[in-house]
Each structure stands twice: as C-alpha cells, then as structure tokens.
Amino acid sequence: xxxQVNIKVCMGTGGIAAxxxxxxxMFRTELDKTGIKAEVKERSNxxxxxxxxxxxxxxxxxxxxxxxxxxxxxxxADMVPRIIEEHIIGGEPVTDWVTGEDYRKFNEKQxxxxxxxxxxxxxxxxxxxxxxxxxxxxxxxxxxxTPEETIESVxxxxxxxxxxGGFPTGLKWEFARKANSKQKYIICNADEGDPGAFMxxxxxxxxxxxxxxxxxxxxxxxGATKGYVYIRAEYPLAVERLRRALEHARERGFLGEKxxxxxxxxxxxxxxxxxxxxxxxxTALIASIEGERGLPRNKPPFPAQSGLHxxxxxxNNVETLANLPYIFKNGPEWFASLGTEKSKGTKVFALTxxxxxxxxxxxxxxxTLKEIIYDVGGxxxxxxxxxxxxxxxxxxxxxxxxxxxxxxxxxxxxxxxxIMGSGGMVVLNEEDCMVNIAKFFLEFxxxxxxxxxxPCRIGTKRLLEIINRITEGRGRKGDIELLLDLSEDIKDxxxxxxxxxxxxxxxxxxxxxxxxxxxxxxxxxCPAGVCANLLTFSVIEDNCKGCTLxxxxxxxxxxxxxxxxxxxxxxxxxIKCGACFDVCKFNAILKG
Amino acid sequence: MVLNLTIDNKEISASxxxxxLEAARENGIYIPTLCDNPxxxxxxxxxxxxxxxxxxxxxxxxxxxxxxxxxxxxTSTERIHxxxxxxxxxxxxxxxxxxxxxxxxxxxxxxxxxxxxxxxNNRFYGEKRQYTQKDGNPFLExxxxxxxxxxxxxxxxxxxxxxxxxxxxxxxxxAKVCPSFEDDLNCEFCGQCVSVCPTGxxxxxxxxxxxxxxxxxxxxxxxxxxxxxxxxxxxxSENEVVRVSSDxxxxxxxxxxxxxxxxxxxxxxxxxxxxxxxxxxGKLEKASWDETxxxxxxxxxxxxxxxxxxxxxxxxxxxxxxxxxxxxxxxxRAVVGTNNxxxxxxx
Numbered sequence: 001x002x003x004q005v006n007i008k009v010c011m012g013t014g015g016i017a018a019x020x021x022x023x024x025x026m027f028r029t030e031l032d033k034t035g036i037k038a039e040v041k042e043r044s045n046x047x048x049x050x051x052x053x054x055x056x057x058x059x060x061x062x063x064x065x066x067x068x069x070x071x072x073x074x075x076x077a078d079m080v081p082r083i084i085e086e087h088i089i090g091g092e093p094v095t096d097w098v099t100g101e102d103y104r105k106f107n108e109k110q111x112x113x114x115x116x117x118x119x120x121x122x123x124x125x126x127x128x129x130x131x132x133x134x135x136x137x138x139x140x141x142x143x144x145x146t147p148e149e150t151i152e153s154v155x156x157x158x159x160x161x162x163x164x165g166g167f168p169t170g171l172k173w174e175f176a177r178k179a180n181s182k183q184k185y186i187i188c189n190a191d192e193g194d195p196g197a198f199m200x201x202x203x204x205x206x207x208x209x210x211x212x213x214x215x216x217x218x219x220x221x222x223g224a225t226k227g228y229v230y231i232r233a234e235y236p237l238a239v240e241r242l243r244r245a246l247e248h249a250r251e252r253g254f255l256g257e258k259x260x261x262x263x264x265x266x267x268x269x270x271x272x273x274x275x276x277x278x279x280x281x282x283t284a285l286i287a288s289i290e291g292e293r294g295l296p297r298n299k300p301p302f303p304a305q306s307g308l309h310x311x312x313x314x315x316n317n318v319e320t321l322a323n324l325p326y327i328f329k330n331g332p333e334w335f336a337s338l339g340t341e342k343s344k345g346t347k348v349f350a351l352t353x354x355x356x357x358x359x360x361x362x363x364x365x366x367x368t369l370k371e372i373i374y375d376v377g378g379x380x381x382x383x384x385x386x387x388x389x390x391x392x393x394x395x396x397x398x399x400x401x402x403x404x405x406x407x408x409x410x411x412x413x414x415x416x417x418x419i420m421g422s423g424g425m426v427v428l429n430e431e432d433c434m435v436n437i438a439k440f441f442l443e444f445x446x447x448x449x450x451x452x453x454x455p456c457r458i459g460t461k462r463l464l465e466i467i468n469r470i471t472e473g474r475g476r477k478g479d480i481e482l483l484l485d486l487s488e489d490i491k492d493x494x495x496x497x498x499x500x501x502x503x504x505x506x507x508x509x510x511x512x513x514x515x516x517x518x519x520x521x522x523x524x525x526c527p528a529g530v531c532a533n534l535l536t537f538s539v540i541e542d543n544c545k546g547c548t549l550x551x552x553x554x555x556x557x558x559x560x561x562x563x564x565x566x567x568x569x570x571x572x573x574x575i576k577c578g579a580c581f582d583v584c585k586f587n588a589i590l591k592g
Numbered sequence: 593m594v595l596n597l598t599i600d601n602k603e604i605s606a607s608x609x610x611x612x613l614e615a616a617r618e619n620g621i622y623i624p625t626l627c628d629n630p631x632x633x634x635x636x637x638x639x640x641x642x643x644x645x646x647x648x649x650x651x652x653x654x655x656x657x658x659x660x661x662x663x664x665x666x667t668s669t670e671r672i673h674x675x676x677x678x679x680x681x682x683x684x685x686x687x688x689x690x691x692x693x694x695x696x697x698x699x700x701x702x703x704x705x706x707x708x709x710x711x712x713n714n715r716f717y718g719e720k721r722q723y724t725q726k727d728g729n730p731f732l733e734x735x736x737x738x739x740x741x742x743x744x745x746x747x748x749x750x751x752x753x754x755x756x757x758x759x760x761x762x763x764x765x766x767a768k769v770c771p772s773f774e775d776d777l778n779c780e781f782c783g784q785c786v787s788v789c790p791t792g793x794x795x796x797x798x799x800x801x802x803x804x805x806x807x808x809x810x811x812x813x814x815x816x817x818x819x820x821x822x823x824x825x826x827x828x829s830e831n832e833v834v835r836v837s838s839d840x841x842x843x844x845x846x847x848x849x850x851x852x853x854x855x856x857x858x859x860x861x862x863x864x865x866x867x868x869x870x871x872x873x874g875k876l877e878k879a880s881w882d883e884t885x886x887x888x889x890x891x892x893x894x895x896x897x898x899x900x901x902x903x904x905x906x907x908x909x910x911x912x913x914x915x916x917x918x919x920x921x922x923x924x925r926a927v928v929g930t931n932n933x934x935x936x937x938x939x
Contacts, residue, residue: 298636298656451767458682461765465718489678493639
C-alpha cells in the first residue's frame with residue numbers, strides 16, 4: 001500500500017484538447033472507488049499542471065508513488081484504471097505506456113528557465129508557486145535594491161526582448177526610467193498572434209505568477225504604478241488563470257498599495273484583445289488599450305518616451321517578463337552564462353510541422369538547428385527529407401539545410417534573412433512547396449493588415465495576387481523581379497513591424513528556392529506536387545491492377561475502367577484532390 | 593526654442609515643436625503628401641512624405657517625425673523617389689482611374705501625383721474595391737471606390753466637428769470609411785469631410801455635372817446665413833453658383849456649416865424674392881424700394897401718432913450681421929421709441 005501518491009495531469013490547452021479533463025476526472029473517481037480509497041485519497045493529490053511541452057504525446061501524466069515519479073504518455077481515460085490497479089496498488093508501472101526514448105531525447109538538450117515550473121506546479125494555486133520560491137526575487141528587489149541597481153542587473157544579464165525584436169530589455173527600461181514623468185506604465189504583451197505559436201499562452205497557462213512577478217520587478221525598475229496585460233480573448237484558459245493569479249497576488253499583498261511594506265504601489269489590469277494580429281505591434285496595442293481602433297502609430301517618438309496616454313511606457317513580452325524572477329533568484333551572471341555572446345539565456349519555441357516531436361521547447365541560445373530538429377525534435381516525421389524550417393512566422397524566413405549547423409541566436413538568424421521572432425518554428429519537408437508556404441504566410445499578413453498605410457494595405461494584396469497567379473500557372477516572366485522589387489518597397493515604407501516584415505517569407509523563399517518559383521512560372525510545374533492547378537494525375541498502366549479502389553474514392557467520378565484492367569483519369573473532370581494517389585496500393589497513380 | 597537641422601543640404605532652423613514636414617515647408621522645401629492636413633493631428637498613413645534621416649535604418653514619415661537638433665534629412669533621394677512612386681502606383685492600382693468623368697479632375701491630389709510621377713503604365717493590377725451601395729443622404733456624394741484611406745474625413749469629423757459620424761470599418765484591403773453599420777450618413781452634414789478630401793471620393797450631390805474647378809470662376813464673399821460672417825469662396829459657372837467652399841486662411845479657418853456649404857441653390861431659385869412686395873387690394877404686388885420705404889415710413893408714423901410707439905415691434909434676423917442688428921435695435925429705441933425689439937434666435 002503506497003504512503004504517498006501524487007498525480008500530475010498536463011492541463012495546458014494541448015492537454016485539455018487531448019482529453020486531460022477526462023483523465024483527471026477518471027483518476028479522481030477511480031481512486032475513490034478503490035477499496036483503499038480512504039487511505040489513498042487522503043494522501044493522494046490529483047493536480048492539474050500547465051503545459052509539459054511534449055504536446056505530440058498528450059495527455060502526459062506524472063504518477064508519483066512514494067517519491068518515485070513515472071511519466072506516462074498518450075493517456076486517455078480508459079487507460080486510467082489499469083494504471084491505478086497495476087502501478088499505484090500493485091507497485092508495477094505499466095511499462096507499455098511509460099514514456100520512452102522519444103521523451104528522453106525531447107528533454108535532454110532543453111534547458112528550462114522560463115518553463116522550469118510549468119508542468120510542475122498547479123498554475124491556479126499561488127501556494128504552489130510560493131513553494132517553488134515564488135515572489136522571492138521581487139521581494140529581494142523591492143526591499144534591497146534601488147531601481148537603478150535593478151536595471152543594471154537586467155543589463156548585466158544580457159536579457160533581450162523575446163517578442164521578436166530582440167532589443168536589450170535593460171536598455172529599454174533605462175529609457176523609461178530616465179523619461180521625466182509622474183505617471184509611467186508597464187505593459188505585458190500577451191497578444192500572441194503568429195500562426196502556430198503558443199509560447200506565451202503556455203507560460204501564462206502553466207505559470208502565470210512568474211510573469212506577474214517579472215512585471216512588478218519591471219514596474220519598480222522604471223517607476224510605473226500601473227500595468228496592463230494585453231491578452232487575446234481567444235486564450236480563455238490563459239485569461240482565466242491570469243485573472244485568478246492576479247486576485248491571489250493581490251490577496252497576498254504582492255500587488256496593490258505598499259508592497260512588502262515598502263512605499264511601492266503597483267497594480268495590473270487585464271485588457272482583452274479582440275483578435276487583430278496588428279495589436280501585437282506595440283503602438284497599435286497602446287491605441288487599443290486607449291479604446292481607439294488598433295492602428296499603429298509612427299515611431300519616433302518611441303513608447304518609452306511617449307506611450308500609453310502619452311506617458312512613458314514599457315512593453316515587454318510574456319517570456320521576457322517571465323525570465324526576470326529566475327534572473328534575480330539565480331543572479332544575472334548565471335543567466336549571462338547561458339547562450340551566446342550577444343544572445344543570452346534560453347528561448348522558448350513552438351516546434352511544429354513535419355518533425356516527430358512537436359511541442360513546446362526551451363533551448364539555450366546558440367543551440368544548432370540540427371540539434372533542435374534531430375535531437376529535441378526527434379528527427380523528420382516519416383523519415384522524409386528535411387527541406388527548411390520557417391522561423392519567426394509570417395514575419396520571418398526559412399532556413400535551408402545548408403544552415404543546419406547555424407547557431408540559433410538573434411544575429412545569426414537575421415544574417416540569413418530570417419528572424420528569431422517570437423518563437424514559431426515550422427519544420428518543412430520535401431513535400432512542401434515553398435511558393436505555397438510564402439503564399440500561406442502572405443495570406444495571413446494580407447488579411448491582418450490594418451489598412452492604415454498604403455504599402456501594406458495594397459502592397460501585400462498585390463504581392464499575394466502575384467504569388468497566387470504563379471501557383472495557379474498564370475505566372476509571367478518578370479514576376480519574380482516584380483515580387484522582389486515590391487517586397488523591398490513595402491519593407492522600407494510601411495509604418496509598423498507588420499508591413500516591414502510581411503514580405504520576408506517571399507524574399508526568403510525566393511532567395512533560397514528561386515528554382516521552385518522558376519519551375520512554377522516557366523514550366524508550369526510545382527516540384528513538390530502541392531499547387532493543385534499545376535498538377536495532373538494519370539494512371540501508370542503497367543502498375544494498375546484494376547482494383548477499382550480509386551474509382552470508389554474519386555469524389556467527381558473522373559476515373560473509369562473495368563475491373564482488373566488499367567483505369568483512366570479524365571483530366572477535364574479531375575479536381576486534383578489527390579484522393580486516388582493516396583489510396584492506390586500499387587503506386588499506379590502518377591502525380592506531376 | 594529653435595532647433596537647427598539640415599534638410600537637403602540646406603541648413604535651417606525651426607521651432608522645437610515642428611515636425612520635419614513643417615520645418616521643410618517653412619523653408620520652401622516641397623514634400624508631397626496625401627494624408628497631411630496642417631489643421632489636423634499628424635497621421636502618417638499615406639507614406640508619401642517619407643524622408644531619409646541620417647542614423648535611422650529606414651525612411652520615416654516627415655509628417656510625424658519631430659525635428660531634433662543636428663538632424664540631417666534627405667527628402668528627395670533616388671530611394672525616396674522610388675518609394676513614393678510605388679505608393680502612388682499602388683493607390684492607382686485600386687482606383688477607378690475615371691478622371692475623364694470625375695468631378696474632382698483638375699483639382700485632385702492623386703491625379704496630380706500620378707502626373708508628377710509619370711505613371712503611364714501601372715505594374716500592378718488585380719482586385720479593386722467595388723461598392724454598389726449608394727449613400728442616400730441628401731447632401732454628400734460618397735464614392736468610396738475613390739477613397740485612398742487618408743482618413744482626413746474621419747479626423748476632421750472627430751477633431752474639428754466633434755461629431756465622429758464616420759470611422760474606418762474592416763481592415764486591410766477591405767478597410768472602408770463609413771457611418772456606423774454602413775448606414776446612410778446621418779450627421780450634421782457640415783461637409784468638412786468633403787472639404788478635406790484630396791480625391792473625388794467625397795463631393796456634393798448638387799455638384800454633379802455643374803462644372804469642374806477649371807471651368808468655374810472664383811468669387812469670395814461672406815456667408816449670408818448668419819451673423820458669424822464666414823468667408824465663402826463661390827465657384828461660379830455661367831453666372832450660376834455651382835459649389836461653395838472656403839479657404840483655410842479665413843476667419844472661419846475654412847470650416848463651414850451645412851447651410852453655408854450646401855444651401856446655395858436658393859440663389860437661382862425662381863421662388864426667390866427679387867423685389868419688395870406690397871399688399872394692394874388683398875394681393876401682393878411688386879413695388880420699388882422708394883415706394884416701399886415711403887410706405888413703411890407713413891405706416892409707422894401714423895401708428896405711432898395714433899397708438900403710441902409701443903404699438904410697434906421689430907423682429908431681427910440671425911442672417912444679419914451684429915452691426916446690422918445693433919443698428920436696428922438702436923433705431924427701434926431711439927427713433928421709434930420702443931423697447932419692443934426681438935430676434936429670431938430666441939424663437
């Protein structure tokens with residue numbers, strides 16, 4: 001009979017989507033049902049914890065029996081009774097379901113700072129954070145350091161903005177500190193909008209207090225008494241956990257008047273974003289908080305001089321702020337010892353696409369792309385060939401296999417035409433058409449352009465139209481040059497970061513995959529076999545066994561033929577859906 | 593305080609609150625703009641006023657950038673010229689380009705820039721905005737396909753009129769200036785928005801086919817509608833007023849109300865009185881001014897003799913000037929001898 005049982009169920013958005021709630025309920029009810037329930041129940045905790053990172057293998061559950069932790073992967077509710085019976089009561093872990101090599105490799109090269117408490121503590125209980133030295137750093141800062149010393153420490157740590165720009169955080173704070181104003185603001189930018197990015201979301205869902213603590217430190221540093229967290233309304237779980245965390249922090253006196261008995265007052269309000277990508281841009285975000293339409297404003301003046309309501313304002317990203325408690329707990333030197341010369345610490349990435357281990361990862365700056373994809377990511381899915389990785393989402397660019405040994409930091413990525421970005425990392429393989437990838441991101445930015453400035457409003461639209469015609473086989477000679485020319489003009493003349501970076505996916509794919517563009521335009525051919533208008537499907541007569549499987553799946557009845565005789569695809573009727581290609585067991589369908 | 597800076601290799605000085613655009617203008621350096629209006633807050637949307645500033649990585653809008661001591665600005669480099677040209681080219685790629693029949697032709701900033709940048713052939717083509725719905729309001733013609741989203745109309749409505757009747761709805765390429773819920777415009781119809789529109793997107797409904805700017809003569813006068821005395825600039829074609837505007841450097845700073853701007857059709861109305869009328873045998877008949885004034889004098893004199901001065905009352909009009917109103921009350925009190933004098937504004 002176990003003395004102590006702790007069960008931690010991953011309840012980030014990924015965990016919940018995979019059935020975390022059901023797994024947790026099942027543990028509770030099944031533990032109740034067991035004959036030993038009275039003893040076990042008293043001593044067992046079924047906790048919800050934030051994101052564990054390894055979303056590909058959700059629901060992940062830690063089962064701790066008498067101090068020994070076993071991690072299970074891909075659990076569903078039906079699997080819970082067996083774990084209780086064999087492992088918790090019987091003392092023998094269910095080895096079939098225990099995490100294996102993948103999980104070890106996924107975690108091996110990661111260094112967790114920001115995410116160190118995510119997945120370990122209950123994000124809805126402030127005591128869980130306090131048990132892990134929560135609010136120790138901010139107490140130290142407020143009671144024993146001057147604002148100048150605080151800023152100096154941040155500068156010494158080398159922390160740079162994690163939202164994408166990479167501006168040195170300490171330096172930014174110093175501008176605001178020196179700005180002469182009675183009222184200053186600090187804003188946490190949690191308007192994470194890149195497609196496929198979920199770093200900030202996971203941090204707030206997994207450990208909201210770290211970010212709050214970081215904000216209080218920042219407020220003290222620059223001299224702000226009011227703070228805002230600008231967070232997307234599309235993150236209901238994060239909003240809920242943040243709201244609860246703010247209430248708890250207020251109850252314990254970490255927010256409000258006279259924090260830690262000092263003369264410092266600071267409080268934080270939540271402002272929900274209404275779903276515009278551009279509001280992640282700092283000046284548009286400020287306009288949105290002021291109740292205006294979310295349009296960017298021209299810089300200079302910069303927000304550190306004149307921001308919210310015309311007052312000096314610092315806007316930091318969630319990850320940047322969540323780093324701060326750890327920097328002050330372990331010292332700036334410790335933080336500066338991680339990473340490369342100019343990029344310190346770690347970076348959280350949302351690793352997605354065609355790799356085996358997709359999920360949320362935190363790696364030291366300077367790790368190579370190869371290590372991220374083949375070690376942490378567990379290699380390419382299905383053993384397919386690596387083609388590129390897209391970093392920085394719609395503002396970034398792609399990195400080809402020639403740069404597999406590239407050290408991932410701000411400068412190296414910028415050097416090759418990509419950006420660190422906020423942390424999106426989409427892995428692409430041989431089956432991805434790079435023109436189509438550029439189109440995908442451009443569709444996004446074009447749709448999200450606010451419309452304030454001409455180059456972004458009409459320019460991205462025209463870019464997309466040119467790319468569309470290329471992928472549809474209507475590309476013309478000179479289109480590549482036109483794309484390049486217009487892209488450069490949009491970058492140079494747009495007001496904000498959205499327009500200034502929107503052409504990056506186009507420029508980057510042309511730079512590294514110009515041959516694919518040329519194939520589309522000159523030969524009317526999509527080398528990766530993705531662009532539907534350029535595809536033809538035909539039957540390889542020698543391979544076709546006349547099994548009629550393709551006839552059955554074809555949604556438009558474009559395939560005809562007698563049983564056991566080679567079939568025929570009518571190109572006029574074919575809608576290039578590829579269903580026949582996928583279903584054929586004899587490789588008898590030619591896609592090209 | 594005055595700051596010193598260099599624009600296009602010319603050393604100049606300007607007030608510390610000036611923007612680069614203002615400093616350039618004060619010193620006779622031309623920078624093209626579409627969304628700028630000196631009476632409104634800087635917006636920085638059109639991107640025509642881009643300039644290069646030494647030390648900044650990319651061009652910035654001259655209209656929004658405050659000057660700094662020692663700043664070095666270039667306003668017309670090859671790069672800047674190319675960016676501006678692309679901006680106009682993009683605008684034209686989403687514009688009806690129907691200058692031949694447009695009410696604004698000859699007076700249109702976009703047309704002028706297209707000419708300036710010699711945009712014969714546009715490299716860009718594609719979807720254009722198409723709006724079939726017509727605004728049913730009685731005064732303003734709103735042709736949003738011609739709108740270049742400079743937002744001057746929205747800003748003037750908010751900053752000057754204080755009405756905020758319009759805003760931009762949607763975003764990106766679909767962005768569109770409209771009243772709430774895309775209803776018909778239902779505001780004060782002061783037409784300030786029309787007066788600032790640089791293209792043919794906003795005009796007066798009554799302007800249609802009455803003569804474009806080049807064909808009209810300009811007559812400066814004072815608005816007859818009230819005592820404010822706003823300065824008007826009438827556009828006259830073949831002895832008919834076809835449109836009213838006002839210059840920005842007038843006493844009313846170019847702003848007018850609905851009456852001043854749109855209620856000019858009475859001038860040529862057949863119903864308009866062009867001579868005094870005297871009721872004779874129960875019928876109103878035209879009379880000369882001499883006859884009329886004699887008639888008034890006789891009547892007032894006899895009433896005063898018979899019933900005393902308080903039997904007479906005078907009613908003034910807001911359409912008269914302050915001076916006229918003052919004189920009239922003086923006349924009633926000092927000449928007629930009564931305090932029975934009132935004004936339509938009290939009614």
